[in-house]
Amino acid sequence: QQKELDSGRKYTINEITVTGAQNFNEQTVIAFTGLKKGDRIYIPGEKLSQVTKKLWEQNLFSDIAFYVTNVEGDNVDLELYIVELPKLREVVISGKGVRKAKKKEIIKDNDLKAGAKITKNLLTTTKNYITNLYKKDGFYNTEVTINTTPYTDSTGVEESRNMVISVDKGKRVKVKNINFEGNEQFSDGKLRRSMKKTKRKNLIRFWKRSKFTEEGFEEDRESLLKKYKSNGYRDARIINDTLRVLDRKNVALDINLEEGDKYYFGDIKFIGNSVFTDGQLRQILGIKTGEVYNGILLQERIQDDSDPEANDLTNLYQNNGYLAARINPVEVAVRNDTIDFEIRIMERSLFYFDHVTVIGNDRTNDHVIYRELRTRPGQKYSKRDVVRTIRELGQLGFFDPEQLSPNFKKVDENNGLVDLEYSVVEKGSSQIELQGGYGGGGFVGTLGLSFNNFSLRNIFNLSSYKPLPMGDGQKLSIRAQASSYYQTYSLSLTEPWLGGRKPVQLSTSFSHTIQNYYDPRQRRADKTRSFTITGGSVGLAKKVKWPDDYFVWSNAISFQHYNLNNYNTGLFTFGDGYSNNLAYTIGISRNNTATNPIYPTSGSDFSITAKLTPPYSAFNSVDYKALSRERDQLALTNPDNPEFVDDNKRISAIDQERFKWLEYYKIKFKGTWYTKLVEKLVLRTNTEFGFLGAYNQDRGIPPFERYFVGGDGLGAYSLDGREVIQLRGYPNQSLTPIDGNTIYNKFSLEVRYPVTLAQMASIYVLGFAEGGASYDGFRDYNPFELKRSAGVGLRIFMPAFGLLGIDFGYGFDPVLGGTEKNGWEPHFIIGQQF
Amino acid sequence: CSQYQQVLRKDDMGKKYALADSLYKMEKYKKSLKLMEQLVPVYRGKPQGEKLMFIYANTYYNLEDYYLAGYQFERFAQAYPQSDSIEVASFKAAKSFYQLSPRYSLDQKDTDKGLEKLQEFINQYPNSEKRTEANALVAELRGKLEKKQYEVAKQYLRVEDYKAAIDAFDNFITDNPGSSYRKDAFYGRFVAAYKLAINSIPVLVQERLRTAKGYYNNFIKYYKDTDLAPEALELYQDIESRIVPLETEPNT
Numbered sequence A: 001q002q003k004e005l006d007s008g009r010k011y012t013i014n015e016i017t018v019t020g021a022q023n024f025n026e027q028t029v030i031a032f033t034g035l036k037k038g039d040r041i042y043i044p045g046e047k048l049s050q051v052t053k054k055l056w057e058q059n060l061f062s063d064i065a066f067y068v069t070n071v072e073g074d075n076v077d078l079e080l081y082i083v084e085l086p087k088l089r090e091v092v093i094s095g096k097g098v099r100k101a102k103k104k105e106i107i108k109d110n111d112l113k114a115g116a117k118i119t120k121n122l123l124t125t126t127k128n129y130i131t132n133l134y135k136k137d138g139f140y141n142t143e144v145t146i147n148t149t150p151y152t153d154s155t156g157v158e159e160s161r162n163m164v165i166s167v168d169k170g171k172r173v174k175v176k177n178i179n180f181e182g183n184e185q186f187s188d189g190k191l192r193r194s195m196k197k198t199k200r201k202n203l204i205r206f207w208k209r210s211k212f213t214e215e216g217f218e219e220d221r222e223s224l225l226k227k228y229k230s231n232g233y234r235d236a237r238i239i240n241d242t243l244r245v246l247d248r249k250n251v252a253l254d255i256n257l258e259e260g261d262k263y264y265f266g267d268i269k270f271i272g273n274s275v276f277t278d279g280q281l282r283q284i285l286g287i288k289t290g291e292v293y294n295g296i297l298l299q300e301r302i303q304d305d306s307d308p309e310a311n312d313l314t315n316l317y318q319n320n321g322y323l324a325a326r327i328n329p330v331e332v333a334v335r336n337d338t339i340d341f342e343i344r345i346m347e348r349s350l351f352y353f354d355h356v357t358v359i360g361n362d363r364t365n366d367h368v369i370y371r372e373l374r375t376r377p378g379q380k381y382s383k384r385d386v387v388r389t390i391r392e393l394g395q396l397g398f399f400d401p402e403q404l405s406p407n408f409k410k411v412d413e414n415n416g417l418v419d420l421e422y423s424v425v426e427k428g429s430s431q432i433e434l435q436g437g438y439g440g441g442g443f444v445g446t447l448g449l450s451f452n453n454f455s456l457r458n459i460f461n462l463s464s465y466k467p468l469p470m471g472d473g474q475k476l477s478i479r480a481q482a483s484s485y486y487q488t489y490s491l492s493l494t495e496p497w498l499g500g501r502k503p504v505q506l507s508t509s510f511s512h513t514i515q516n517y518y519d520p521r522q523r524r525a526d527k528t529r530s531f532t533i534t535g536g537s538v539g540l541a542k543k544v545k546w547p548d549d550y551f552v553w554s555n556a557i558s559f560q561h562y563n564l565n566n567y568n569t570g571l572f573t574f575g576d577g578y579s580n581n582l583a584y585t586i587g588i589s590r591n592n593t594a595t596n597p598i599y600p601t602s603g604s605d606f607s608i609t610a611k612l613t614p615p616y617s618a619f620n621s622v623d624y625k626a627l628s629r630e631r632d633q634l635a636l637t638n639p640d641n642p643e644f645v646d647d648n649k650r651i652s653a654i655d656q657e658r659f660k661w662l663e664y665y666k667i668k669f670k671g672t673w674y675t676k677l678v679e680k681l682v683l684r685t686n687t688e689f690g691f692l693g694a695y696n697q698d699r700g701i702p703p704f705e706r707y708f709v710g711g712d713g714l715g716a717y718s719l720d721g722r723e724v725i726q727l728r729g730y731p732n733q734s735l736t737p738i739d740g741n742t743i744y745n746k747f748s749l750e751v752r753y754p755v756t757l758a759q760m761a762s763i764y765v766l767g768f769a770e771g772g773a774s775y776d777g778f779r780d781y782n783p784f785e786l787k788r789s790a791g792v793g794l795r796i797f798m799p800a801f802g803l804l805g806i807d808f809g810y811g812f813d814p815v816l817g818g819t820e821k822n823g824w825e826p827h828f829i830i831g832q833q834f
Numbered sequence B: 001c002s003q004y005q006q007v008l009r010k011d012d013m014g015k016k017y018a019l020a021d022s023l024y025k026m027e028k029y030k031k032s033l034k035l036m037e038q039l040v041p042v043y044r045g046k047p048q049g050e051k052l053m054f055i056y057a058n059t060y061y062n063l064e065d066y067y068l069a070g071y072q073f074e075r076f077a078q079a080y081p082q083s084d085s086i087e088v089a090s091f092k093a094a095k096s097f098y099q100l101s102p103r104y105s106l107d108q109k110d111t112d113k114g115l116e117k118l119q120e121f122i123n124q125y126p127n128s129e130k131r132t133e134a135n136a137l138v139a140e141l142r143g144k145l146e147k148k149q150y151e152v153a154k155q156y157l158r159v160e161d162y163k164a165a166i167d168a169f170d171n172f173i174t175d176n177p178g179s180s181y182r183k184d185a186f187y188g189r190f191v192a193a194y195k196l197a198i199n200s201i202p203v204l205v206q207e208r209l210r211t212a213k214g215y216y217n218n219f220i221k222y223y224k225d226t227d228l229a230p231e232a233l234e235l236y237q238d239i240e241s242r243i244v245p246l247e248t249e250p251n252t
Helices: A026-033 A044-057 A098-108 A120-137 A188-194 A215-231 A277-286 A295-302 A313-318 A366-370 A381-397 A624-635 A644-659 B002-009 B013-025 B030-044 B049-062 B066-079 B084-098 B108-123 B131-157 B161-174 B180-197 B201-224 B230-240
Strands: A008-020 A040-042 A061-073 A073-083 A088-094 A145-152 A158-168 A174-181 A238-245 A250-257 A264-272 A326-335 A338-346 A350-360 A405-412 A416-425 A430-438 A443-455 A474-482 A485-493 A503-519 A523-546 A549-563 A577-591 A599-613 A664-676 A682-692 A707-709 A723-725 A744-758 A764-773 A786-799 A802-812 A823-830
Touching: A008 A026, A026 A044, A026 A073, A040 A044, A044 A061, A073 A443, A073 B013, A088 A098, A120 A145, A120 A158, A174 A188, A188 A215, A188 A599, A215 A238, A215 A250, A215 A295, A250 B161, A264 A277, A277 A313, A295 A313, A313 A326, A313 A338, A313 A381, A350 A366, A350 A405, A350 B161, A366 B131, A381 A405, A381 A416, A485 A786, A485 B161, A577 A644, A599 A682, A624 A644, A682 A723, A707 A744, A707 A764, A764 A802, A786 A823, B002 B013, B002 B030, B013 B030, B030 B049, B049 B066, B049 B084, B066 B084, B084 B108, B084 B131, B108 B131, B131 B161, B131 B180, B161 B180, B180 B201, B180 B230, B201 B230
Parallel strands: A008 A073, A088 A158, A174 A250, A264 A338, A350 A416, A707 A723
Antiparallel strands: A008 A040, A061 A073, A145 A158, A238 A250, A326 A338, A405 A416, A430 A443, A443 A474, A474 A485, A485 A503, A503 A523, A523 A549, A549 A577, A577 A599, A599 A664, A664 A682, A682 A744, A744 A764, A764 A786, A786 A802, A802 A823
């Protein structure tokens, strides 16, 4: 029964029914339409269209229709017919070589989660997405099929659908040939070499596989033209390029070029410069009339985007206050093959820093940060200073160097003022060392704490313990180690800005070691026999502005007192007695490594120090010559001689006299350079030299403070101020006799590549080649007679644990006293930084 | 205590609610909180929810977890805009942010947020009995921000970067009219200018002494009878003794 509806008339809804709903509740659907019983609407009319549209936009239905089922006067019954879109239940992605991470990526990027509605659009976009995904990696023959199968509940009603995506990656497309046409100036080979991403198939070149990707080829088109442009062919262009599909695995590229003419630089004029003279600008530009035209170089000399600290024209202005300066090169005339340039400069006004603020310091106090800033209110704007400030804030070790950033908050051209805000992110800077283990006949426990951002003034302020008083930039380390027969305690404190006025660093340290005689037969310590060492040092280091302001001048006084109580050590010929080691150390060092102290990528670090004791023998009127002669004679005594015991006593007495106050001087040089090779690959070049000498040859060089070469270089349990020099590929201290040597040198090359430089853990891998040796005096010294080694290693730096690492070194030479090369040697590196 | 454990484990929400409430009244907040964490998702949107959400937020506040307290009070204020407790909740939300504000020498983003929230409260409830307290808190936070900026300027003086100090004090004076550090800032600017002058190369000394004199006049204009005036006067007299009258200055 068909009744006519009067389109100009309002009807009252009597009843609404929903048909076709499977998963949706009828009432829910009705509620959603917003229509209810008793509503008066035009049929057909705008209201119904709106409702349909609204439902459609939900993306839940594949069909929506309203039917009028009954009309009685003004009253109508409505039927809403819907077809629900199938719901997604589960996605399975299958395919050879489709990695788990890729699968996750596909699911995430296409929103393929349970409950999603399976629309045609979804299927198509997913398919395209996957094909493109693999295209990016050079798979041009990827085939994707998507099937959905119904999932029914127990009553047999389709509840949702499972989706199976099968991916056939196919073979990666390789470039069989790249043909050039129209090239006369450069050979095909040269042009192919300039293409970095798109390479021909070549078995020998295993490090870079041949593949073809749109992106890579796009880049290479640029680099092809760059090749021409940097050689005077500024008009060079690619007329067309064709990708020919040879078969499923191979494609060929045909590139048709037009080289154009070779051009030369003509006159270069500077316009608009008032601050710098033409001469100054020309010197930095470094391009002369008559040179082969090189558009790339010209751009680099004006603004080198690859290096923020480049010596280019833009930085000349940026480093001298002209924040808003703009420099544009303009071709003004082309005369045959010569191009005249005008370099138009808009200098604009000078800028000064106004408000300079720091944000993000949740732990470190303002004064610790502001004192390091090189950009202060009222100073002329300088990009170099901003870069340097960032570098130095990174080196404090309190902030994540990778997240430091300067933000220009307000640049006011009318007043020439710029507000700068440094954003910092705090990182953990305390380290804890807790060890326990059996060694040397008993339990050995170690507790070490090092707080790199301590606040000493709050040490008695209980409320600042959250969990420790932090934020004043002081460094406090406490370490205690104990076993049944020895204990050692040490404490050190460093204040980088003594008094807060000048960057004068005060460091103090104190240590105390008690070693008891360990009786191996009774397996216990004999408390009546002991060897104690008590020492301390105070040092001042000052940043100086000359020769340049990366220099640090340092002074320190150190003192150690050795006390032997019926205790024989290899160091002394006497078992009862004492020795004092008072020395003054003076040093100068320069460090401009940047930026991350854990992973420097540029700059250098070198230092020269001299450690001197007072020349006691010059004024204490002891005749060391006589003592020395007497000792030499006594030492010749045969052990069978009845006088042997007495003679030994006398030797002890002489040595006690010699070592009452140690007398020596020690000179050390150390230099390290960091060079960025490509991208993040860094070369570390290091050279070291050390020398220990005596003022008075008769008194001789003491057995202390000597050099021991070989091994991991970790400062072992040392009583005698010895210096352990790292030389990997050999066992610890295997390249020096047991008494140590007085001269050493070392050369090392290390290549580093970072795996990650995240805040939680910095990890890098390294490969090294090094050589070094120690010598007994200048007569032996030969800097070319080195023990050589090479190897690879890994370093992990975590803020809470410090540095952990492992190296495998191969020693090419025999160890001391050996005859065969040493071969592989593993080294574990703990705690030693950088 | 075992009864508490039983209730905590069972599913009886009514008992949990009653126990949570009584523990809250007994100020056993930690225990109460554990129960409330289970109750909150269940009662959200129900009639009991209003009271529960309020004491839930307040428990965090009493436990000095101001970060969550602020968040929960704000949620409460959004969810129950008609509630009788809305004013208290808004105030406590703002006060939570006030509590989060760290010492002046650290990053002050929480202070800024506290100020914003307190100001919102004052604007919304101009007749609230908490207004006096809110105003006091605002003043305290403002004072903190002022101290921060003042101390930075003072540090430039301390590290003998006089030019930066003058600029920073200048900025302080412009940015903070009516600050309690204003006197010290005027004085600091004068001292910085004085020290800059006497440590300058000879050609610049006279000009800079005159600048310093100008800053002295600025200082004395506002703070003639303050404790810093005698010290300032001493420096001023030194300036006077060094300054060469313009006429008699030799032509260079």
